[in-house]
Amino acid sequence: MDIIFLRELKVETLIGIYEWEKRVPQMLQIDLDIALPDSRACLTDDIGDALDYAKVAQHLQAVLSEGHFSLLEALAEHIAQIILKDFNVPWVKVGVAKLQAIRSCKMVGISIERGQVK
Numbered sequence: 001m002d003i004i005f006l007r008e009l010k011v012e013t014l015i016g017i018y019e020w021e022k023r024v025p026q027m028l029q030i031d032l033d034i035a036l037p038d039s040r041a042c043l044t045d046d047i048g049d050a051l052d053y054a055k056v057a058q059h060l061q062a063v064l065s066e067g068h069f070s071l072l073e074a075l076a077e078h079i080a081q082i083i084l085k086d087f088n089v090p091w092v093k094v095g096v097a098k099l100q101a102i103r104s105c106k107m108v109g110i111s112i113e114r115g116q117v118k
Helices: 040-044 054-062 072-086
Strands: 003-015 026-035 091-102 105-115
Touching: 003 054, 003 072, 026 054, 026 072, 026 105, 054 072, 072 091, 072 105
Parallel strands: none
Antiparallel strands: 003 026, 026 091, 091 105
16 A cells, blocks of 8 residues: 655634634644545656646645534544545645644644545
């Protein structure tokens, strides 16, 4: 199985249950492991056969800049479904973290896996 990964993608979005969190965007850190449907790009060396990780990052930043989620769990699920459906991949692991949400803690977050590993 071939996996593309993105680490420490920074995205601003409205996230949280408190009133101020519904008005003030927060910086999140997203980590992705995305299983490729095949290994064709390894053989052809052609971007047309690859998953364009720049497009993945841009798409997530655009979608997440428009919404609000109360919980990181719901946001992670939303990201997983976007990756699975919009990029037609079989499996994804999504990690989402709030930075400095708790004093003396660098980040808090969740990691989920969705889809089927071949």
